[in-house]
Amino acid sequence: MHSPTIQTPEWYRYLAELYDQAGSQKGRAAMPEKLALALQYLSRADSILVMVYFPNKRPVLLYADIDHSCRKNNFDEYLQGFYLLDPFYQMAFSCSDVTLFHLQDICENSFFDSEYYASWYKQSGLKDEVNYLIPLEGEAVAAISLSRNMDNSVFSTSKISQLDIIKPLISNVMKCHWADQNPLPxxxxxxxxxxxxxxxxxxxxxxxxxxxxxxxxxxxxxxxxxxxxxxxxxxxxxxxxxxxxxxxxxxxxxxxxxxxxxxxxxxxxxxxxxxxxxxxxxxxxx
Missing domain, CATH: 1.10.10.10 (Winged helix-like DNA-binding domain superfamily/Winged helix DNA-binding domain)
Incomplete structure (x- = not known):
């Protein structure tokens, strides 16, 4: 089976669905899920999370398709304070523009022997991760995590290049969605x-x-x-x-x-x- 690319006809069908969502508030509310499905198709990720990080409060989950049951349990712990140790969270507020990070590029080799890696990645059955970080209004940062399980391969250089090319699309979709969001009471x-x-x-x-x-x-x-x-x-x-x-x-x-x-x-x-x-x-x- 050939790996999908941004030239694959099916990818354009996903883009058309995303475009259709932009015309109404209800559609824009569904954009994180539609974007996640498109990215999951393109990346062949096993799990995907769409979150928003804030400098002054806990992350908010917008969408999750989690393949591994242990990770579902771990994510509750993540929101209770685990996120403070997340290398992607630590980098989020230094990004001035949408950026795609690969786990292997942002962590030194010793990280893969660390307890954070063992407790979050290994216990959750995860092998590799790439993460989009997208600055939004009000100091918020959207984070889209694409993960592969232990029985899958790591993200190839060519796949990461494909994901990197579409950064402007990812940024525009998340900003369009975020513009409609009301503040918490x-x-x-x-x-x-x-x-x-x-x-x-x-x-x-x-x-x-x-x-x-x-x-x-x-x-x-x-x-x-x-x-x-x-x-x-x-x-x-x-x-x-x-x-x-x-x-x-x-x-x-x-x-x-x-x-x-x-x-x-x-x-x-x-x-x-x-x-x-x-x-x-x-x-x-x-």
């Missing part, structure tokens, strides 16, 4: 902003009741999947010094491995205080 908006703020603060303060400032800083990098070498480069200190700090971190937190550190962080997020100002471990150990 004030009470709900405030609640979402408060929750996101509390999660961010909790991440900053994780372990602070037990660790030194430098150890907290190193813990942040370890949680985000940075290797010893990469952390040392970021902090401009020797890798051997990072190893010593890591040993002290593990001892103070009563853990013995990176996987235990990651699990402790995820568990601690479930008991974050309303403002997140204190170390979530204080509540977790109560």
């Amino acid at each position: 004030a009470e709900e908006e405030n609640r979402e902003q408060d929750l996101h703020g509390a999660l961010c603060k909790a991440m900053e303060n994780f372990g602070r009741s037990l660790l030194t400032d430098r150890e907290v800083e190193i813990t942040q990098f370890l949680l985000r999947g940075y290797s010893i070498k990469a952390t040392a480069l970021k902090l401009d200190i020797a890798p051997s010094t990072i190893k010593v700090h890591r040993k002290h971190i593990y001892k103070k937190l009563d853990i013995t491995s990176h996987s235990e550190l990651f699990s402790l962080f995820i568990d601690a997020l479930s008991v974050v205080s309303k403002d997140g100002e204190d170390d979530p471990l204080l509540r977790y150990h109560q």
Whole structure:
């Protein structure tokens, strides 16, 4: 079976359906789903998510076609704070124009040995991912994630090139959809902003009741999947010094491995205080 391309007649049928949606508000509301179906056809992705990231509140899910049952469960955890560790989320607000990112290009090799990769990608049965990041009005950023499962191949260079060519189309569709969206009611908006703020603060303060400032800083990098070498480069200190700090971190937190550190962080997020100002471990150990 030949891989579809942007010259394939079926692709043009998907584009025609997208064009038909633009003429009415109801049609524009359905654009994320129609776009997702078109991209799923072109990319041969097994799963697709269309979300919107915000700098001051949790992501909002617009559309999901998730092939793996474990990923459905994981996505609930993702919205409860996991997203803060997502490399695509971390890059989203530095994009000035629509950009297509490939997971293998934005992460150093050590990321694929990290607990984030094991807990989100491997446990979800995912092998590879590409992600469109599209800046919208009001500092929002749309994110379209195309993923392939372990029994599929990784995205080829030619397929990524095809997906990259259609970036202007992707951007225009998402902006057209977003222009019709109404803001959340004030009470709900405030609640979402408060929750996101509390999660961010909790991440900053994780372990602070037990660790030194430098150890907290190193813990942040370890949680985000940075290797010893990469952390040392970021902090401009020797890798051997990072190893010593890591040993002290593990001892103070009563853990013995990176996987235990990651699990402790995820568990601690479930008991974050309303403002997140204190170390979530204080509540977790109560």
